[in-house]
Amino acid sequence: MTDALFYLFxxxxxxxxxxxxxxxxxxxxxxxxxxxxxxxxxxxxxxxLLHAFFLAAVxxxxxxxxxxxxxxxxxxxxxxxxxxxRRIKLFGALTGLGTVxxxxxxxxxxxxxxxxxxxxxxxxxxETKLLGQVLFTQYLLPFEIVSILILVAMVGVILxxxxxxx
Amino acid sequence: xQALLDILTNHREVAMSLAKIVAVLxxxxxxxxxxxxxxxxxxxxxxxxxxxxxxxxxLIGGIPILGPFLTRLGFWQPLADGLKSxxxxxxxxxxxxxxxxxxxxxxxxxxxxxxxxxxxFGSFLGRERMVLADLNVGILYTFGIVSLGVYGxxxxxxxxxxxxxxxGGIRSSAQLISYxxxxxxxxxxxxxxxxxxxxxxxxxYQSDGLTSWLVFKQPVAFVIFMVAAFAETNRLPFDLxxxxxxxxxxxxxxxxxxxxxxxxxxxxSNMIASSAMMVTLFLGGxxxxxxxxxxxxxxxGAIWMGLAHIGIFLAKVMCLLVVFIWVRWxxxxxxxxxxxxxxxxRFIPLGLANIVVTAVILFLQAKQ
Numbered sequence: 001m002t003d004a005l006f007y008l009f010x011x012x013x014x015x016x017x018x019x020x021x022x023x024x025x026x027x028x029x030x031x032x033x034x035x036x037x038x039x040x041x042x043x044x045x046x047x048x049l050l051h052a053f054f055l056a057a058v059x060x061x062x063x064x065x066x067x068x069x070x071x072x073x074x075x076x077x078x079x080x081x082x083x084x085x086r087r088i089k090l091f092g093a094l095t096g097l098g099t100v101x102x103x104x105x106x107x108x109x110x111x112x113x114x115x116x117x118x119x120x121x122x123x124x125x126x127e128t129k130l131l132g133q134v135l136f137t138q139y140l141l142p143f144e145i146v147s148i149l150i151l152v153a154m155v156g157v158i159l160x161x162x163x164x165x166x
Numbered sequence: 167x168q169a170l171l172d173i174l175t176n177h178r179e180v181a182m183s184l185a186k187i188v189a190v191l192x193x194x195x196x197x198x199x200x201x202x203x204x205x206x207x208x209x210x211x212x213x214x215x216x217x218x219x220x221x222x223x224x225l226i227g228g229i230p231i232l233g234p235f236l237t238r239l240g241f242w243q244p245l246a247d248g249l250k251s252x253x254x255x256x257x258x259x260x261x262x263x264x265x266x267x268x269x270x271x272x273x274x275x276x277x278x279x280x281x282x283x284x285x286x287f288g289s290f291l292g293r294e295r296m297v298l299a300d301l302n303v304g305i306l307y308t309f310g311i312v313s314l315g316v317y318g319x320x321x322x323x324x325x326x327x328x329x330x331x332x333x334g335g336i337r338s339s340a341q342l343i344s345y346x347x348x349x350x351x352x353x354x355x356x357x358x359x360x361x362x363x364x365x366x367x368x369x370x371y372q373s374d375g376l377t378s379w380l381v382f383k384q385p386v387a388f389v390i391f392m393v394a395a396f397a398e399t400n401r402l403p404f405d406l407x408x409x410x411x412x413x414x415x416x417x418x419x420x421x422x423x424x425x426x427x428x429x430x431x432x433x434x435s436n437m438i439a440s441s442a443m444m445v446t447l448f449l450g451g452x453x454x455x456x457x458x459x460x461x462x463x464x465x466x467g468a469i470w471m472g473l474a475h476i477g478i479f480l481a482k483v484m485c486l487l488v489v490f491i492w493v494r495w496x497x498x499x500x501x502x503x504x505x506x507x508x509x510x511x512r513f514i515p516l517g518l519a520n521i522v523v524t525a526v527i528l529f530l531q532a533k534q
Contacts, residue, residue, distance in 0.1 A: 030266075030324060037317070057306035065313025066343060069320065073339050076324055076332070128303060128363050 006049055013042035021096075029075045033068060040064045054128050186298055190282055193480070198434045199244035205491045207240060212495045218243040251427035259326075259420050266325035271421065271428035274318025278435035280311045285442045286366050288452050288476035291469065296452075296476060297366065304365040305357065308443060309350060312398065316342040318432065319400075319407060319417050326420040334416025337502065338400065338407035344509040345397035345404075351517030352390035355524035356380055356447055369451035376455045381448040386520045388448045390513050395440040397509070400433060402494040406502055441486035445479065449486075452479040 016039040020032050040063045047056035135143050210217030218240035226233055258267060284304040288296030301307050316339055323335015357363055360371045372378050381388045397404040408416030418429045445451060452475040
């Protein structure tokens, strides 16, 4: 049952991910955004199968619910008539494929050398409290650095959106 | 048929889950229909009118006192409304984007139903827990699903491919995202007190009598959550996405017949879902601090106790629905800049301050 669901969600995320970048039926950016939402939801399904309920919920909440809505918002406000007519350029396709190939090589190399993965700590499964404890003790420094990064991004956005600072 | 029965007897859990889903929908859909009626009757009361009082059924209308009473109450009006929605012409304007035009009404309705999955609507009935999915991350699931609800409205505005629905869609996406943040901030102190994200645990925390209800422990959080719920469900005073006086009806201007009815049902199911959330988070869920009804019954508790808990939950939800309707006919609509100002400059700082204050109090309590 779990295996079948894994293959289902994995196939769905690959298919929808493909349709985001190269949809043969529509070059409409809004359609791409909607397929990206479906990709994210399929990935959340994979997280659920790994018993990472917290990650799954946050994935849907933050990416599908907030970030993609803002994407949609911006795309709807832009003039998308030109975008639908744009052809795929050879240079873009080549560099894109090159990047994907490089990442895939890196990933297979890492997986190949890491051997059989040890089963993860079962006490972490779906427990938000334990996740928080690990985050605020063992990984406190990276957590705080990420927080500061987000703060810097926020300050940057405010600085950019204000034409003149009073 | 025999094979189906075999599956149901062998997989009791699956069978019970299916039965519960059917039962929840069987209660939810009539509730949606009758909250529309309640809206019309209450608005009539507030504006000194009579409201719907004409629809009568052939046989029941003939019963001496009951028949005319039900007719005056408008009891059959939802039937007439539903029939009208089905029989009206389903018109698709030529200029719309077809795929999204068809997708949007469904996307508006489905998330509202899905939020019901984690809400505990009763204690035990026999040996069965009265919740569809007792998730560890219940509240996060709800917020995730609620945040998907915006797609229905945004895509409806986009699909219509005309100016007013588009403005409605843009307004709604800005409004929903803004108030989602305030809503998320407001519930953090609740879970700091409870110490768990599971909604059943939240109710267990509140079963120590009236003073343990979180509405009294976290009044600020309750007010923020309630106002944000009004904004999230597009209800007056925050119905700017559809404000009919300036946008002709906003995102559902181009919709007719059953597709329009789906948006309508989505709005009312959203109201019911957020009322159920408020009851669970702040008003003690299915508990009542009288007659020993707040005790969690054990697995073989009395059936009447389980039924009473479901009744209490439904009664609380209905009280909040009346508040939703009441507010709509009492307050004028906000201006858009006022709406954004209230969300970003009042509620989000207030919610953050509430988190800090609660954290300090909890810290001092822990030190003693």
